[in-house]
Amino acid sequence: MMMKVPPYFEMLQWTGHCKDPRPTSTDARAATGDAVVDLSKRHLSSEIFAILKEAELFSRLDVSHNPAVDNATLLQLLQEHRLEWVNIDGCSVSNKDMVGLLKSHPSLSRGIEAIIHPAFLSVNSLGVSKGTPVAFSLLYKGLFRTRRYALPFFGVDQIVQNLLDAAAALKSFEYVGNTPMPCDMQSLFAASHRSGRPWATRDIQTIPLQTESRDLAKGYTLVVLPQLYDKLIPSPRGGFQFEYGISPPGGKRKFIDVATFLEYLERDGWPEPKDEKAVEQVIKAYNEGGSLLVDFDSTVKELADLMTFAAMVEALDKRQSPQSHDDLGSFSFRIPRFFLVFPPRLIPALIFLLNVSPPLLFLLFLVTCIASLSGCSQAKHWDLI
Structure with a gap:
């Protein structure tokens, strides 16, 4: 009507x-x-x-x-x-006005699923300053890489569906030992769609800001640690468990589960979720597929160390181009990035090759070594900026 x-x-x-x-x-x-x-x-x-x-x-x-x-x-x-x-x-x-409003009046954006404005639809429009508004962020660990994506605002029903989509991806066998690709997780938390509706009907309400900030005091932070091959724990509904925890704002230095997270939102004045069925599904998904992190300090330290290592690996890709032999008197060996970010999901394939055809595996190793030698560069140092 x-x-x-x-x-x-x-x-x-x-x-x-x-x-x-x-x-x-x-x-x-x-x-x-x-x-x-x-x-x-x-x-x-x-x-x-x-x-x-x-x-x-x-x-x-x-x-x-x-x-x-x-x-x-x-x-x-x-x-x-x-x-x-x-x-x-x-x-x-303006973009500056929009960001300033969210920073000065964060309570006004509670429950807003989308603010259609250029400030939230461009990767660099929010900037990377310490004052960037953060309502919710995802901090997850890969094998040698830690990523953090931040949302300046979120709706309760939207974040429930985002958490459901993330749980389905994290417990699948494809991602065991390594979290989904950064673009996959960024897409999950940028999208908004109702429970039961196809993924094709999703809307993009904002582009999550990728940040290297380790400050977990701003907004809620979902921390995810995937299970590795030597510590696989089957999930009752298929796939394998992942470790997770949600850090509340204010620097409380603890992790809470999804059910408690939703209780915190209600207590802090966020609107109640409309889809009760989706709420039941997301609580069940994390109770069955996830294991709650307990030690806050050690987890944050591990993630911080990995973020530092990831920065070093990425810096290797930006190293200075080779200079002439006349300018440099030393000869340095370039470590192939392949060895630093080798995906663990390929380990079964290597074991299969070892059992079926050791010569083929040796040939693969030889080709990699030749590629490494051919990549030797005449450089004084790596650019680790």
Whole structure:
């Protein structure tokens, strides 16, 4: 049933219930019954507040391409209305204004699944300063690499689905001994889609910021340590367990499970999740597929050490190009990056080759050594910047 529109607001475009079969880029995350107030492409300023007072219940607002909407207008909108989705693209709100608002009023963004603004749709737009807003982040360990991705805001139902998608990826045999590729995990936490809807209907509400910051005091941080080959623990529902913990904000130096995480959100004033079934599924997924981390200090130290080593490995790829023999009097040997980041999932293949065809394995080793020798470079030092 469509919403009734006051006659003096006939100029406005309203949409009622979101249709499920063919979701668009603006309704793929919306639950059935969510209403959208569309004030896009209108030159409105203070009139917006009068219009919204007459509106029925809504959780999604589109004021895009409205130059009269500035930072002060947006702040008042968020203070007066609890929104799940807001489109302010093309308004008079700069990237700096947007980031500053989230930093100075973090409580206003609690529960917002998407803020459509250029500041959140570009890898470098948020910057890398220590003041970058962080509501939720993922910190996970690979074999020789640790990555951290940060979200400036998140909705409760959105993060529940993100955690479900991550659990499915982490316990699969393909990723045992190594976490998914960075782009895979970044995609999981950048996407928003309702439980039961296909992955193809997802929306991208923001591009998670990749950061090397080890400060876990800002926002909630999901820490993930995958099981290695020598410590495999089968999961009751198939696949293998992974170790995880969620660090609460404020520097409490402890890990909590998913159920406690959702309790913390409710206690801190976040809206309750709408999809109770998805909540049950995510708690069950982490209880069965994950093992809660206990020792906070040792875990953080291990991750910090790996982040340092990962920086060194990446620096090897950026080393200075070979110079002439006349300029340099020494001869250095380049270590192939292959040996530093060898994926453990290839170990079974090497064991198979060893049993079936030792000469073939020896040939593979010989080719690798030749490649290493051919990569010798005349350089004074590695560029470890």
